[in-house]
Amino acid sequence: MTVLETRGLSKSFGERLIFENVSLSLGRGEALVLTGPSGAGKSTFLRCLNGLERADRGEVIVQDACIRAEARPREFSEAVRSVRSHVGFVFQGHCLFSHRSVLDNVLEGPVHVRGLKREACVPRAQSLLERVGIAHRANALPRQLSHGEQQRVAIARALALDPQVLLLDEPTSALDRDRTEQLTRLLGSLLREGVAMLAVTHDQRFAASLGARVHRLEHSRVVETLWERPSAISSK
Amino acid sequence: MLSSERAAPSVLATARMYTPLLALFFCLSAACEPAPSSGPRGLARVQAQGVLRWGADIQGGEPYVFEDPQQAGRLLGFEVEIAEALARELGVRAELVQNDWTTLVPSLERGTFDVILNGLEATPARRERIALSRPYYVFQEVLSAREADTRIKDLASLRGLRVGTLANTQAWDMLEPAGAERVPYEGVEEPYLDLVHGRIDAVLLDDVVADRYGQKPGLRTVGSLGTGEYVVGVQRSEPDLLNAIERGLYNLDLSGQLQQILERWQLHGGDPAPSAAALPAAPAPKHASFDLGPHQLLLFLEGAWVTIAISMVAMLIAVLLGMLLALARLPSPYALRRGLAALATVYVEVFRGTPVLLQLYVLYYGLASLVSLDAFTAAALGLGLNYAAYEAEIYRAGIQAVPHGEVEAARAMGMSGALTLRRVVLPHAARFSLPGVANDFISLLKDSSLVSVITVVELTKRMTIAAVDGRSWLLPGILCAALYLVMSYPLSLLARRFERHLGGHKR
Numbered sequence: 001m002t003v004l005e006t007r008g009l010s011k012s013f014g015e016r017l018i019f020e021n022v023s024l025s026l027g028r029g030e031a032l033v034l035t036g037p038s039g040a041g042k043s044t045f046l047r048c049l050n051g052l053e054r055a056d057r058g059e060v061i062v063q064d065a066c067i068r069a070e071a072r073p074r075e076f077s078e079a080v081r082s083v084r085s086h087v088g089f090v091f092q093g094h095c096l097f098s099h100r101s102v103l104d105n106v107l108e109g110p111v112h113v114r115g116l117k118r119e120a121c122v123p124r125a126q127s128l129l130e131r132v133g134i135a136h137r138a139n140a141l142p143r144q145l146s147h148g149e150q151q152r153v154a155i156a157r158a159l160a161l162d163p164q165v166l167l168l169d170e171p172t173s174a175l176d177r178d179r180t181e182q183l184t185r186l187l188g189s190l191l192r193e194g195v196a197m198l199a200v201t202h203d204q205r206f207a208a209s210l211g212a213r214v215h216r217l218e219h220s221r222v223v224e225t226l227w228e229r230p231s232a233i234s235s236k
Numbered sequence: 237m238l239s240s241e242r243a244a245p246s247v248l249a250t251a252r253m254y255t256p257l258l259a260l261f262f263c264l265s266a267a268c269e270p271a272p273s274s275g276p277r278g279l280a281r282v283q284a285q286g287v288l289r290w291g292a293d294i295q296g297g298e299p300y301v302f303e304d305p306q307q308a309g310r311l312l313g314f315e316v317e318i319a320e321a322l323a324r325e326l327g328v329r330a331e332l333v334q335n336d337w338t339t340l341v342p343s344l345e346r347g348t349f350d351v352i353l354n355g356l357e358a359t360p361a362r363r364e365r366i367a368l369s370r371p372y373y374v375f376q377e378v379l380s381a382r383e384a385d386t387r388i389k390d391l392a393s394l395r396g397l398r399v400g401t402l403a404n405t406q407a408w409d410m411l412e413p414a415g416a417e418r419v420p421y422e423g424v425e426e427p428y429l430d431l432v433h434g435r436i437d438a439v440l441l442d443d444v445v446a447d448r449y450g451q452k453p454g455l456r457t458v459g460s461l462g463t464g465e466y467v468v469g470v471q472r473s474e475p476d477l478l479n480a481i482e483r484g485l486y487n488l489d490l491s492g493q494l495q496q497i498l499e500r501w502q503l504h505g506g507d508p509a510p511s512a513a514a515l516p517a518a519p520a521p522k523h524a525s526f527d528l529g530p531h532q533l534l535l536f537l538e539g540a541w542v543t544i545a546i547s548m549v550a551m552l553i554a555v556l557l558g559m560l561l562a563l564a565r566l567p568s569p570y571a572l573r574r575g576l577a578a579l580a581t582v583y584v585e586v587f588r589g590t591p592v593l594l595q596l597y598v599l600y601y602g603l604a605s606l607v608s609l610d611a612f613t614a615a616a617l618g619l620g621l622n623y624a625a626y627e628a629e630i631y632r633a634g635i636q637a638v639p640h641g642e643v644e645a646a647r648a649m650g651m652s653g654a655l656t657l658r659r660v661v662l663p664h665a666a667r668f669s670l671p672g673v674a675n676d677f678i679s680l681l682k683d684s685s686l687v688s689v690i691t692v693v694e695l696t697k698r699m700t701i702a703a704v705d706g707r708s709w710l711l712p713g714i715l716c717a718a719l720y721l722v723m724s725y726p727l728s729l730l731a732r733r734f735e736r737h738l739g740g741h742k743r
Contacts, residue, residue: 091641
């Protein structure tokens with residue numbers, strides 16, 4: 001069952017073409033990795049998927065919602081909102097709300113976006129923090145946490161809204177090997193629960209251990225591929 | 237050891253607080269030193285320079301001294317003609333030195349000009365400080381009221397009513413024992429305009445002014461409450477110059493020239509014959525110095541309270557309106573919002589790019605026929621509208637400093653623009669803006685002294701009145717400065733605390 005699909009997505013910055021006519025689809029519980037040279041526009045592609053960036057042409061379809069690049073501003077922003085309710089985004093820099101505690105970061109979505117009662121949301125927020133292994137820092141401020149811890153809070157924050165798709169921008173770039181394995185285990189269990197994910201990464205080992213399909217963005221084209229040097233996985 | 241370490245910063249802080257005060261004290265004392273005299277003095281100096289420099293304020297307007305509307309730079313007025321005639325008697329040219337009317341006496345003492353010739357009233361208080369000539373004009377104190385207002389009949393009927401006049405004049409002094417609430421003006425047209433608009437109940441001013449500016453529809457002249465004299469002021473240390481002026485005025489009077497000038501300007505106030513002119517029924521002479529009694533102190537505290545009240549209301553307006561302006565200027569894809577942003581930008585540029593004094597004049601006098609605000613409201617509103625432009629810029633900078641990633645994270649989790657603003661942008665922006673806002677509050681506290689131009693007696697105006705009354709600028713100045721410091725210092729501490737707080741968060 002397809003949960004996320006792009007049709008003919010294209011984007012340029014001025015004269016510079018970033019990607020053109022990208023169509024791909026992502027099924028329930030499926031992982032897809034987008035790789036390619038630095039500066040090719042992988043993050044831009046990811047940002048187009050949840051409307052942080054507006055594509056020039058094409059569509060992004062998530063469940064019943066469809067972001068049409070050519071839509072009028074009001075229609076566009078309504079579609080974006082509806083897509084975002086199904087899609088969680090984990091930023092490369094984590095981007096936690098620096099003025100709120102770890103627990104409040106996780107509660108922000110359910111309480112203020114969904115409008116639920118805070119007391120009703122606290123137990124689930126705490127169990128999410130437990131799941132990502134950070135429950136003991138629930139009252140800390142983000143700047144008191146390490147990079148790896150911040151990332152896990154960011155994932156918990158995204159999961160709090162029960163997304164069907166998780167978009168991850170360079171999730172392993174700041175993690176050492178142990179932390180990467182921890183992350184892989186966490187994401188693997190989410191995949192088994194049916195969450196689909198699309199990650200921008202250069203990390204082949206990470207991609208392989210998630211069992212992800214690999215797409216490569218280069219020269220403004222996205223093509224499904226194996227790593228160009230399959231042996232690289234074993235040699236690393 | 238521990239206690240002394242603790243004590244040290246507070247001593248330092250106290251010392252820091254008093255340093256500006258001491259500096260001010262020394263500056264003021266230096267300013268009060270009489271200027272060292274060199275070269276000839278008195279009449280000899282005037283003759284040596286070939287010019288009689290006379291001090292006057294062109295803002296006093298027609299018919300005293302004013303610029304020819306047909307020919308900029310050319311001066312007209314009965315005092316211009318008297319000054320020229322006097323100078324001719326002395327065998328020199330006349331040259332006007334522009335000086336604010338309220339500070340004519342101290343300027344004369346400092347030697348900025350040779351004589352004062354500008355509606356200077358002969359009061360016992362002035363006579364104690366400078367030498368006064370025979371009068372060149374005897375004026376009537378004319379009381380004006382609205383036609384429909386039958387309450388006002390004489391001086392006694394003014395008790396408890398708001399009466400407009402010029403500060404530090406004979407009329408100002410007459411009104412105090414009468415129990416009237418005195419409203420000080422700096423120009424001659426404005427009191428009558430405010431009388432028409434009902435902002436005040438009566439105006440007491442010289443006939444010279446009342447005949448020209450007080451003849452407005454809806455107003456009536458109640459009558460004269462007494463007479464007074466316009467005289468020429470000369471430094472006490474220059475009796476020979478005074479003699480020459482006296483002789484000159486006598487000659488002008490004898491030859492009929494003085495009469496001709498006054499008639500040409502249609503001035504018929506009283507009998508200019510010096511022998512007949514008795515001293516006006518002025519209040520008892522005051523002490524020759526600024527007397528810091530409980531009464532005076534109370535007046536200063538009252539002025540300080542007005543300053544605080546105006547500043548607080550103005551700041552509230554500025555903070556709220558500034559917030560709206562800053563929000564209106566946020567980028568948006570919608571055309572309507574972009575139009576609003578353009579309007580907000582125009583507002584900021586206009587209010588920031590023109591003097592607040594001008595804005596106060598326009599708001600209070602310029603728009604009086606449309607919206608008749610009372611002086612306090614106009615003052616608070618005028619300052620508030622002006623400072624809103626600055627606050628808007630501070631908030632805009634604060635909003636720009638908000639971590640962009642957090643805004644995107646909020647949008648990505650599905651927050652609307654308004655919710656993102658409330659949950660992420662404003663909490664950050666407020667923290668970044670607070671030091672700037674606190675600094676602006678300090679500026680506003682001091683800028684509030686400008687509102688005296690629209691008749692509000694706040695701390696600085698109170699100081700000016702007391703200083704001119706008591707003929708001393710040193711003590712009232714220090715008292716006034718101390719009160720400002722007492723009000724602003726806690727604010728600077730607060731601003732510094734905000735800054736430290738901000739630094740702690742960023743690092």
